[in-house]
Amino acid sequence: MFPQRLDSPLAYDIARAMRDGFDRHYRLFRAESARAKHRFETADWHGQQRAQRERIEFYDLRVGEAVARLEKEFKAGEQPMEVWHQIKLHFIGLLVDHHQPELAETFFNSVTTKILHRAYFQNDFIFVRPAISTEYIEPRDAPTYRAYYPERETLADTVERMLEDYALQGRYADRRRDAERVAAAILGRFHQVKLRANFQLQVLSGLFYRNKGAYVVGKINNGFIEMPFALPILHDAEGRFHVDAALFGEEDLQMLFSFARAYFMVDMEVPSAYVQFLRSLMPRKPRAEIYNALGLAKQGKTLFYRDFLYHLNYSTDRFRIAPGIKGMVMLVFDLPSFPYVFKVIKDFFPPQKDTTREQVKRKYLLVKQHDRVGRMADTLEYSDVGFPFDRFEPELIEEIRKFAPSQLEIGDRDGNGEMEIVVKHVYIERRMIPLNLFLQESFDLLAQPEHARRASKQLEHAVIEYGNAIKDMVAANIFPGDMLWKNFGLTRGGKVVFYDYDEIEYLTDCNFRKVPAPRNEEDEMSGEVWYSVGPKDVFPETFEPFLLGNPAVREAFMAHHADLLDAAFWQSHKQRIQAGQMLDVFPYDESLRFKHDNATPYF
Numbered sequence: 228m229f230p231q232r233l234d235s236p237l238a239y240d241i242a243r244a245m246r247d248g249f250d251r252h253y254r255l256f257r258a259e260s261a262r263a264k265h266r267f268e269t270a271d272w273h274g275q276q277r278a279q280r281e282r283i284e285f286y287d288l289r290v291g292e293a294v295a296r297l298e299k300e301f302k303a304g305e306q307p308m309e310v311w312h313q314i315k316l317h318f319i320g321l322l323v324d325h326h327q328p329e330l331a332e333t334f335f336n337s338v339t340t341k342i343l344h345r346a347y348f349q350n351d352f353i354f355v356r357p358a359i360s361t362e363y364i365e366p367r368d369a370p371t372y373r374a375y376y377p378e379r380e381t382l383a384d385t386v387e388r389m390l391e392d393y394a395l396q397g398r399y400a401d402r403r404r405d406a407e408r409v410a411a412a413i414l415g416r417f418h419q420v421k422l423r424a425n426f427q428l429q430v431l432s433g434l435f436y437r438n439k440g441a442y443v444v445g446k447i448n449n450g451f452i453e454m455p456f457a458l459p460i461l462h463d464a465e466g467r468f469h470v471d472a473a474l475f476g477e478e479d480l481q482m483l484f485s486f487a488r489a490y491f492m493v494d495m496e497v498p499s500a501y502v503q504f505l506r507s508l509m510p511r512k513p514r515a516e517i518y519n520a521l522g523l524a525k526q527g528k529t530l531f532y533r534d535f536l537y538h539l540n541y542s543t544d545r546f547r548i549a550p551g552i553k554g555m556v557m558l559v560f561d562l563p564s565f566p567y568v569f570k571v572i573k574d575f576f577p578p579q580k581d582t583t584r585e586q587v588k589r590k591y592l593l594v595k596q597h598d599r600v601g602r603m604a605d606t607l608e609y610s611d612v613g614f615p616f617d618r619f620e621p622e623l624i625e626e627i628r629k630f631a632p633s634q635l636e637i638g639d640r641d642g643n644g645e646m647e648i649v650v651k652h653v654y655i656e657r658r659m660i661p662l663n664l665f666l667q668e669s670f671d672l673l674a675q676p677e678h679a680r681r682a683s684k685q686l687e688h689a690v691i692e693y694g695n696a697i698k699d700m701v702a703a704n705i706f707p708g709d710m711l712w713k714n715f716g717l718t719r720g721g722k723v724v725f726y727d728y729d730e731i732e733y734l735t736d737c738n739f740r741k742v743p744a745p746r747n748e749e750d751e752m753s754g755e756v757w758y759s760v761g762p763k764d765v766f767p768e769t770f771e772p773f774l775l776g777n778p779a780v781r782e783a784f785m786a787h788h789a790d791l792l793d794a795a796f797w798q799s800h801k802q803r804i805q806a807g808q809m810l811d812v813f814p815y816d817e818s819l820r821f822k823h824d825n826a827t828p829y830f
């Protein structure tokens with residue numbers, strides 16, 4: 228019911244307190260993101276990673292503070308419905324000139340749902356969809372993007388000026404050289420193309436920081452063509468800056484913004500304007516994922532859920548048990564028409580899985596906070612998710628009832644006559660093709676002479692990528708624990724990504740050993756493990772029988788990644804990490820790098 232009059236001063240005060248709570252959150256979030264520049268300039272890599280990790284916690288802390296204040300000062304939870312209606316309307320009013328209204332609305336939802344019980348907070352109390360438009364919000368401090376209008380002959384000058392405008396404190400090894408390289412790369416893309424009246428570079432005015440890199444992100448417009456591009460800026464061995472590569476096109480940008488990487492730090496006054504610009508570079512990337520990549524995970528989560536409900540309304544298929552080998556720890560289901568999977572922690576595990584629900588959650592959190600180096604899928608975590616009952620395959624309901632009964636509720640939660648399945652806790656992540664299924668498909672094709680060549684190529688690609696995935700994780704101090712093919716998936720872009728986190732460990736916590744030589748004939752003949760094994764001991768050579776049963780797989784693996792079976796490989800990386808060294812894992816192909824005399828070597 229829409230109130231006729233706004234007559235409650237308390238409602239106004241609560242709305243104000245709520246907005247102040249959000250403003251404090253965004254001020255801190257933005258300040259932390261802005262400090263990334265200084266950390267980059269001073270090569271404070273560990274600080275950068277720490278900040279990336281800690282910033283994730285900011286949101287929940289601020290929501291907690293706002294809830295506590297509203298309860299203490301206003302007894303918000305005891306206010307009647309009429310007051311809550313007015314709070315929402317006042318809040319809308321307070322956002323009219325706001326620069327992050329969509330984030331503030333989400334903050335309002337988070338605080339409100341914490342204060343009111345579900346039965347009470349019907350949808351009219353929260354923002355089910357945005358009330359305030361994010362179109363044409365103009366920042367005060369700096370424009371969202373800058374435009375440059377070069378001629379063919381002055382392109383290098385323009386690129387140099389554009390780099391200068393970021394005002395990084397420090398020295399480039401050779402900025403002119405970099406500008407010329409970038410200009411040549413751009414002209415290579417527009418070779419024999421007439422430069423039109425509107426030829427221009429547009430770059431977002433904030434640099435994108437992550438780990439040891441800072442990225443210029445923008446597009447080149449020429450006539451009707453819009454070409455996305457990004458320029459990674461890195462330090463060389465002497466601490467001077469250089470542009471390491473020029474990335475062009477949607478695919479390269481997608482890699483940079485992948486869901487399997489850590490979130491960027493960017494100083495944004497109007498995040499929705501950044502999202503809009505980025506969407507023009509990657510039109511197929513959902514806005515939810517772009518917000519996530521910018522570190523605005525709660526907004527990502529909100530948008531994802533809206534997209535999901537919308538998809539449910541416009542589809543008719545049913546949720547089913549996900550294809551592939553079933554997990555021992557996770558119960559996984561999907562909706563064929565929707566490119567995500569839903570993962571529920573089972574109530575009990577077989578004896579070889581010595582873990583608990585809390586431990587599994589801790590591992591998933593570890594991955595969320597860690598640099599995922601493009602190799603570990605990000606997860607969105609939801610509680611009490613309702614699904615329409617008649618959209619579930621009966622076998623799936625049975626499966627949940629059998630393996631995760633504590634997570635399942637069936638009933639008419641909203642009292643609207645529609646039966647719902649409510650799942651208490653669920654992780655949602657991008658669907659990939661499980662690598663074991665992909666390999667099986669390749670084996671089947673190998674047997675057919677007309678497809679054998681292609682099959683052999685795709686198999687080799689998958690095996691090489693699998694090894695690369697493990698090596699990238701190693702570089703980031705992660706030991707995947709369970710390296711079976713079924714725990715990795717192939718993304719749309721052909722990358723191999725890991726998704727089974729329950730046995731993940733920091734590499735530095737593991738003890739990599741060679742299998743000892745048998746002491747006598749009895750040891751040698753014994754089918755059992757005769758030597759003593761500590762809880763964190765890992766014997767890399769024992770991976771072989773589990774991974775390399777198939778001769779074609781073995782051949783590709785041994786040609787490219789035999790070192791993964793050698794304890795010395797793992798030990799040396801452990802020592803390197805313990806010595807405080809941080810390796811580069813580039814979010815772009817090595818072949819795209821400009822050649823630098825003293826750049827850090829690729830892993």
Ligand SMILES: Nc1ncnc2c1ncn2[C@@H]1O[C@H](COP(=O)(O)OP(=O)(O)OP(=O)(O)O)[C@@H](O)[C@H]1O
Nearest residue numbers: 550551552554555556557559657658659661713727
């Ligand atoms: N992101 C994904 N995309 C596609 N399929 C997936 C995804 N995540 C999981 N699956 C499917 O669900 C199965 C079980 O998932 P997962 O490996 O996470 O569970 P688990 O219980 O941890 O497994 P394990 O028994 O190996 O510990 C996978 O083998 C795969 O078939």
